[in-house]
Amino acid sequence: MNRFAALVDRLAYEPRRNAKIELVRAYLAEAPDPDRGYALAALTGGLDFPHAKPGLIRALIAERTDPVLFALSYDYVGDLSETVALMWPAPDATPNLPPPGIAEVVETLRTSSRLEIPRLIARWLDLLDEAGRFALLKLITGSLRIGVSARLAKTALARLGGREPDEVEEVWHGLAPPYGPLFDWIEGRGARPSSVDPAPFRPPMLAHALEERDVEGNDPALFRAEWKWDGIRVQAAAGRTPEGRQVARLFSRSGDDISATFPDLLDRLDFDGAIDGELLILIDGRVQPFATLQQRLNRKTVTPKLLAEMPAAIRAYDLLAENGEDVRGLPFDERRARLEAFVARLGDPLIDLSPMIPFATWDDLAAARADPASHGAGADAEAVEGVMIKRALAPYVPGRPKGEWFKWKRDPYTVDAVLMYAQRGHGKRSSFYSDYTFGVWRETATGRELVPVGKAYFGFTDEELKEIDRFVRNNTVGRFGPVREVVHTAEAGLVLEVAFEGLNRSTRHKSGIAMRFPRVARLRWDKRPHEADTIDGLMALLPEG
């Protein structure tokens, strides 16, 4: 565990991506098998210990510490594993054993019964130092969250053998920890692990945000456009194994397998191929608000009721493979033609085509973006986030190649709101007041009052965060546990310009509305709270019905 713990510790303090890759690469080059394979699995989120959950860790620390002191500490540190690693009391008698290695931990946990696990973990925690305890707890609760993405870890692995990260991605699914054959291939001792997987993840092609110069002077005829739908980008891959068994998987944009969350969709993937598309909730052919889709995300179990009420659908953007043929090298127009035929053959109302937006000039496209409803999006216009612009001749290239795809989002809405409450953040921001509840004015019988309309916890710069944090500390008028009430009268208080993507009605919020994707756009030190916006102004933005 020590070497892995040292890696985790150094990664925690290393902000530079390239330096992180180098740290992981150096670790993978030095650590022995099978330790490094399990470490790679841990960094890519590939380890799961069903019986070692945060609840178990909480129970272990609860037996050893005062609950109030634990709660205060956790609130302060903002990370369960770190809090426990720091608070874990020294055992009465130090056991005369070496600290466990990562392979020992992983293999023991896999073969132990649920009843044995608490005792095992407690013993390991007794044997390890603070860095070791932190790494162990992060490892077994499956949430390393140390600023290393699966992609970064795979990049480090690729670099170990002078390969490209996408080469690793293509063989990745279908391999299992501790990845012996993968290391053999990377280090030149073995053949490329054959991708017998009929439904592999293919790294997606991504778009750049559109800037004026990207299209200026470019012939619009060389580009195609379609709506950017407000769901989640997915890849649906399916095919048959040599034994003739149908395999289907749904991947997120980052390659996470999210099949278990959408069993209803999975059943529909009875083809051989791979579609790039947007996952949406479709009821009677109409796209539902993102808030509806959100209720289906991050669930481990899905009830039949949920499936019936919120059926998932895929709106197809692109075709990556068809009947064993990789079509990513074809130009967009050819792939689009094949996609249209492919989707038509499926004949499934819950796998439909994302329509193209006809345009002759860039101004035409600007008009469509400004008013999707009357440019083909019709009743689904609420679910349009903007437009995608794709070069007609562009092949499908993993990553974010320059000059091929552009996203042109709708301008966000903004509102001037008043900071009302602040709470300390978690993770990187655990000591800063970085979660803000803000409100706008409402007329009542007794005068104007501020009503909270949302929470924002990003959008500001590090410098602005410090300014707000200082303001919160110097202007606290009440404390409710971890929450500070900040001064918010007509004359005194901080006005935040909040940007957001849209509004929905909500019964859970006192104001009756819920904001999409609110973030702090600017600090309006120049404004007094009484100059902030009113709830009526916001209400006007609500969709009908």
Place this chain on the structure above:
Amino acid sequence: MRAEDLLTLDAAGLYCPPGGFHVDPVRPVARAVITHGHSDHARSGHQAVLATPETLAIMAVRYGADFTRARQPVDYGETVRVGDVDVTLYPAGHVLGSAQILLEWKGLRLVVSGDYKRQPDPTCTPFEPVRCHAFITEATFALPVFRHPSAAGEIARLMDSHRLFPERTHLVGAYALGKAQRVIALIREAGYDAPILIHGGLDKLCRFYGEMGVNLGPLEGVAGRAKADVAGRIVLCPPSATADLWARRFADPVTAFASGWMRVRARARQRGAELPLVISDHSDWDDLLATIRETGAEEVWVTHGQEDALVHWCGQNAIRGRPLHLIGYGDEEEGEGATAAVEGS
């Protein structure tokens, strides 16, 4: 006879009515007793100041000789009468000259401890526990997650890194009063006797420590040196300077911070520390509890920091705990980039 009759709170902070003086007031007052020289406790502009000779000298170094009209130096262990109250100063072990203030009045003993620590520190007189009825304590690190490791061990990590990367400048952010001198003294204890480079902002106080008999070894300035001449050196600077243009003169430095806050990873990351050194001039959780027990106090008032946890612990241990929520102390310490950011932490 209640502790509240001997010490109360007003707009300037802690006030002793029978003595007619404030302790560490946050705004100018007629008569102030000062525990130590950190700027959140020792402010300029009071009519009269009573403190240890070292603290008075530090205030003069920082604010100029006219920081007050009347100075009253009092040595550790010496008792003076102020109004109706007997005032005695005891070492607090926080920084050079730092003192706890014992107030005695009508048989009641009350100690204002200021900031204090129990870890050994070669640059100041060690803390001395004082029996009292009421103990006024800080709570900067009053959470059980704060358990400071040995400072010598942390310095050993700095020296290891220096051996591992002999070509890289090791830039150590340490607060100008107390922490910087302690770190330098610890580096000397670790056997490093080459010149240590210091930022101009540390110069006056390091010189003052030297005059007071604290041996810091050879110290040199950074200004005017070529890049090649600073490579591989150990450099001390105020914490904020690591993010200043000033720091650009160092090619690929290892950035270290010496502070109790470095215990929490998110904190260390916020500061941009690559080598967080958990070295604190405040008591950690265990030392706070041990100290409260040693004073025998029935009543504990908590001035600033993580008062909730300490007050809770007091309640569990049959001690009356009272949070004072004092504004103006330590606030600067919590997470800001200014020079005062880790004042004495």
